[in-house]
Amino acid sequence: MAQGRVTSLTLIYSDAWQARYLRSVAAPIVTAQARATATAVAAEATRAAAASAPHPPDIQRRTTPSVGPWLAALGLLGLAGVMAAGSSRPQ
Numbered sequence: 001m002a003q004g005r006v007t008s009l010t011l012i013y014s015d016a017w018q019a020r021y022l023r024s025v026a027a028p029i030v031t032a033q034a035r036a037t038a039t040a041v042a043a044e045a046t047r048a049a050a051a052s053a054p055h056p057p058d059i060q061r062r063t064t065p066s067v068g069p070w071l072a073a074l075g076l077l078g079l080a081g082v083m084a085a086g087s088s089r090p091q
Contacts, residue, residue, distance in 0.1 A: 013021075
């Protein structure tokens with residue numbers, strides 16, 4: 001209070017001081033953004049390298065060969081043997 005009146009304090013900043021202040025406040029943010037960008041680029045490179053690598057065989061989906069063709073071949077072999085034995089009998 002000055003002479004019975006309410007006074008206020010007025011601060012006047014220079015442009016150079018304000019620019020330095022804003023740079024100092026923004027420095028951690030800029031550093032964090034640069035670090036996040038570098039991390040994202042590295043992660044993308046890792047994903048691209050992993051995608052280009054050959055995939056291992058999927059042993060969970062491996063199927064065993066069917067027994068059907070083997071049984072059919074065995075039956076035909078038996079039939080051929082019976083026919084050969086029947087044709088070689090003397091009459």
